[in-house]
Amino acid sequence: MTATYIAIDIGASSGRLMMGCLEDEKIKLEEVHRFKNTLYFEQEYHWDIHRLSQEILIGLEKVKKMGILNCFVGIDTWGVDYCLVDDQGQLIQNPICYRDERTKEAMDVVAKQMSLQAIYQKTGIQLQPFNTLFQLFVEDQKLLAKTDKILLIPDYLGFFFTGEAVLERTNASTTQLINQKTQELDPELLALTGTNLNQWGRLVDAGTILGELTTEKFSAFDLPKATFITVASHDTASAVIGTPGKGQDWAYISSGTWSLVGTEECQPIATNESQQQNYTNELGGYQTIRFLKNIMGMWLIQEVARNYDDQFSFAQLGEMAKTEIGFQTFIDVNASEFLKPNNMVEALQDYCQRTNQKVPATPGQLARCIYDNLALYYGKEIQQLQRQIGRDLTTIQIVGGGSNAELLNQLTADVTGLTIKAGPTEATAIGNIVVQMMTTKALINLVEARDLIANSFEISTYLPELNRAEIVSNYQDFLQEGNLVK
Missing domain, CATH: 3.30.420.40 (ATPase, nucleotide binding domain)
Structure with a gap:
């Protein structure tokens, strides 16, 4: 049985x-x-x-x-x-x-x-x-x-x-x-x-x-x-195990309340640069290291939805965001005032006002602001990541609930210039289960487990469509000019 x-x-x-x-x-x-x-x-x-x-x-x-x-x-x-x-x-x-x-x-x-x-x-x-x-x-x-x-x-x-x-x-x-x-x-x-x-x-x-x-x-x-x-x-450790990556040229974004952007390594990378950039070396399953950066992820959109009394689903907010002009406002998604504000809508609007930017006023504008800036932050961190691990990446595997955000997936492909593989949504639960399967000898090892995951669940592919080098450059200028609200 x-x-x-x-x-x-x-x-x-x-x-x-x-x-x-x-x-x-x-x-x-x-x-x-x-x-x-x-x-x-x-x-x-x-x-x-x-x-x-x-x-x-x-x-x-x-x-x-x-x-x-x-x-x-x-x-x-x-x-x-x-x-x-x-x-x-x-x-x-x-x-x-x-x-x-x-x-x-x-x-x-x-x-x-x-x-x-x-x-x-x-x-x-x-x-x-x-x-x-x-x-x-x-x-x-x-x-x-x-x-x-x-x-x-x-x-x-x-x-x-x-x-x-x-x-x-x-x-x-x-x-x-x-x-x-x-x-x-x-x-x-x-x-x-x-x-x-x-x-x-x-x-x-x-x-x-x-x-x-x-x-x-x-x-x-x-x-x-x-x-x-x-x-x-640790849920991220399970999510990474549940990510169907192959070889050494892929990174992951475990996209939930937090976004964890990283790679799977054999040895920790604890350099002055990794410390300055606040990268972490968490232990993964099966003698691996999760070399990653913690980013304030879907928490931002979750709180905006809550502030609107959950009138709009995440899918609806995503559709509204698609109708808005992109890259009108830049924010630091990891700014401390977004960690636990009394009201996320007001926190985002106050940030933009204090940095002399257009203030997002509607649910669609707020969602677009969040998705644009998450993608830009991902792009910045992927560049950092490649420099620190000393190798080029070709693919980003996005797993977790955030992998359903089609606009964010496409923006991430555009900003990074890499292929995005989105799914499975349930990577954490899947990673949890395949560890149990390996423990009970139903699966041999992690390679077999990831092949099985890839064959069991739908994975969507997003290819870069636009060259957003100018937007990325403007965003980096914005950050370097000290427009971060502390």
Whole structure:
């Protein structure tokens, strides 16, 4: 009988359970359960991890109702955030969200104790104020004193369901606590955070059997027998595994709330230039490095849609954008005021007004502004990327929800001059599932898995149509002239 695999994939705004299996030499994928993931404010912005665990149980119960009595399960989520657990295995408080402002000054304070350059050289990880290192640095020391285990979000959920505590490497690398040379937790950085090695789970690789679902603990639910596998638990790591790239001449854009622009490397690249350009060397599955840049991605369009009370779908906003004249306004999509504004529409308009530009006034103009500038930013970063890896690229594989944005895909092809391969949309869930398949020997290796993905899902191709060298030049002049609103 064909094995059933369940990918639990939770992002910053929603989560879902996706069921996968091999059928007619293709991966068959089906959504079983979807739910919202929202923040709440109680002194800080928190994730409701208990509600997320209940939604997972509801989803697994649906799996059982579909007649699936046995399955494998893998969990992936966003990175950097963590749960504090006491010696009774109980959650001390709901995890705090990386978007909370508690770490606003943390990097400056940490820099007085250890240079940021030294931290980057140790870890190869992009310096961001919300990295786990800086979150723990400002953490309540009384809570840390009560903490028996520090578990990243997917590791906590795995612990909750199986009782087994681990620290999966792809996600662990986002903490900025892993030494890039040893690939172990760095004692000096742990000391900086006020934590010790005993508070962390044992490091494991993607594709490790975690344990069995403790069904007796959840007697209120009718659950299948489930074996949990620790997959590449950082969602971007799963998305890259689920990207059907071949050879060495491709880059990826994992396009969701964030856009991750990067390549898959064998060794970290931690140079002065990579630090200055804020590139990161996150661990990927199967002895790979995700050399990438973090960009404020579809978050911008998501927030604009929300500010219009979700009157318009993303597809509708894209169609409106197509009717607008392009490249009328330039913005820095990574500007700090776009991280968590009270109102994204007003933040975009204020930015343009302060930089003496035409102010986008309609939903279509706002969407066009976002898509134009995301494409331009991608183009800038692809140039940087090629210089740092020392080789030319021919193709960009765009995966995730943003791969459905046809206008953005075409603009990216035009601006970069490269071939765009868009899809699959569900790369993260697919990457989660193929790790499970490799762990259970249904697939041999990552090359076979990516060939299978390419043959299982629709991939759209976009070729450059226009020479936008002048627009790119104007954009770069805009950035160099200091028109960035800090």
